[in-house]
Amino acid sequence: MRAILRTTTAAVLALALTACGTSGAEAPAASGGPAEAPSGGSAPTSEPSGEVVVFAAASLTDALEAIAADLEAATPGLDVVFSFAGSQQLAAQIAEGAPADVFASADETQMDVVADAGLVAGEPRTFARNSLAIAVEPGNPLGIRGLADLARADVTLVLADEDVPAGRYAAAALEAAGVTVAPASLEVDVRAVLSKVALGEADAGIVYRSDIVAAGGDVDEVAIPPDDNVVASYPIALVDGSPNPAGGALFLAAVASDAGREVLAEHGFTAP
């Protein structure tokens, strides 16, 4: 009985070790494959393939997903995987060594965080611009007409935290308009602001114009005049040490292409 137990344990352990060995052997292969692409493989014959990991600002969710879907359809074997979050969070993750191929930030500050960590390959390129708008409930029941109304006591206002690009832009817009507000919450990314308004928990929130497009009919837009508004620039770059630089470059090209710009425009972004 004991012998059987021992044999079984040994077998399980051997299996575990084999499994470890396999995954250990796979890891270098996975990173080695694309790594040889630039050396032996800037050869134009090798089609970029495999997994491309894109870290992108939450506001880019719908537009980049659409661009990726087109790219995947055109490039068999390519799989674009996204991590959408507040740019500040993504920048911190990349600086801590998260294995991203591409970083698309909602502002230059967070791209600089990654660049300062020595993790940007080449020059970041601005690929889209965005501006702010006030999201209100459909039909605008409280009659919010501009930034000044956001200071009203009967308006439950939600902003993004000032660590988030959208939150910093919103603070700049409010300051430009000379409005002091008392927000009910400072959310961790701009899409959380949007959802609080769409769910009816908040009366108003300052988001990107593209977010209002993304929300469909769940929220209405109240425009912020150009004098108070802020233009957000979205830089994109290949991450230095990217596991799949060839795939990353392909994604960058797709975003910068005419088709990519068209998709961005459909989602409420403007050309750089």
Added chain:
Amino acid sequence: MSDRAVPWGFGALAVVAVALLVVPLLGLLARTPWSRLVDLAGDPALQAALRLSLGTSLAALALSTVLGVPLAWVLARRRLPGRALLRALCVLPMVLPPVVGGAALLFAFGRRGVVGGPLATATGITLPFTTAGVVLAQTFVAMPFLVVTVEAALRALDPGYEDAAAALGASRATILRTITLPLITPSLAAGMALCWARALGEFGATITFAGNLPGRTQTMPLAVYLLLESDPDAAVALSLVLLAVSIVVLVSLRGRALGGRAP
């Protein structure tokens, strides 16, 4: 218990397990800005998060005790139809992802929620974005820990003591005060400690339901999450506080609720 032979290979796997559990904590300590710690302790923003966390978690503990002990009692002692289902529903928040719990709270107690809607219309009171909302979120996720611990103690209790007291003419209140509560006190304490620790560490349901505003709804775990991006040192300092609290809770339990040693 004597030191028995361990199956072959278990020693090595146990070492891996220990490393998996302990190395992250060492990582936290390695990143600790010990020289800045005194400065950070005086930081008004950190103190606000600390105060709010203490206040809300203690309020959640009080609410959980007042409501949870009677619930545990009913689950342990009353023959209700569908009691198993009721128990499963009541402890569901223990295994539910907290963010899902937060979303569920929004749909129930939010301004448009099935309860929150009528409440807002009738009284003008709304819970999201308020400190009360934080307490509600913490109670939702933490109370089940107290309920299961106290229920288990009540089931394990020898009914002979209570029967004897009743036979001798003691009233229900007297039996509760002099027999039952003293007998389950160790388990009640363990349940309260677990409940409090869970409330103190609550993140997902809080940020989803109550939002994030310093001084009102930004508890320590939320502050850690945001500070990690802007001021990692401060995030580590707050993390240390939470780690210290966790250790104190664990030591005070002395394995009672965790099965490490018989009481």
